[in-house]
Amino acid sequence: MLGRVNHIAIAVPILDEAAAIYRDTLGAKVSEPQTLAEHGVTVIFVELPNTKIELLEPLDEASPIAAFLERNPSGGIHHICYETPDIASAAEKLRASGARILGDGKPKIGAHGKPVLFLHPKDFNGTLIELEEV
Ligand SMILES: CC[C@H](C(=O)O)C(=O)SCCNC(=O)CCNC(=O)[C@H](O)C(C)(C)COP(=O)(O)OP(=O)(O)OC[C@H]1O[C@@H](n2cnc3c(N)ncnc32)[C@H](O)[C@@H]1OP(=O)(O)O
């Protein structure tokens, strides 16, 4: 079911400041901001040799990451995204195992234009998992 780590996401209070740290202090290549209205966030990707860092800023208080940032005002690691070759079959196996798929349980299109799903952190050692079909 699991392929490569596609990205590790960090929720941040101020996206431009977080991107400047990666670009100017850490010398990494960062993308332009991408607003994902359907997901309630604006994202910037930090390109690394073996994976990406996804910097996430909430669009508004209704954002799914707003409560996380209230609990962690300076930001924090938010989720890990694993690649999967077949998200429908992964969802079927996960449901059969009793794992909770968040939202309406149907894949949505993510930042890379691919179908993604999120799994409840309480079912996976307190870690929010995103699956992206690649
Ligand atoms: C898809 C576009 C883009 C991409 O990569 O392409 C993205 O990644 S968009 C990312 C933003 N979207 C999401 O994160 C969608 C899935 N997330 C959610 O639905 C919520 O964040 C949810 C339900 C995981 C948590 O929401 P909230 O904090 O408002 O809910 P609760 O207070 O009920 O939390 C329940 C329980 O889980 C703990 N929690 C919450 N967030 C996390 C987290 N990121 N990692 C670990 N644990 C988390 C929270 O503390 C609660 O625990 P408890 O012990 O009950 O207090």
Ligand SMILES: [Co+2]
């Ligand atoms: Co993500």
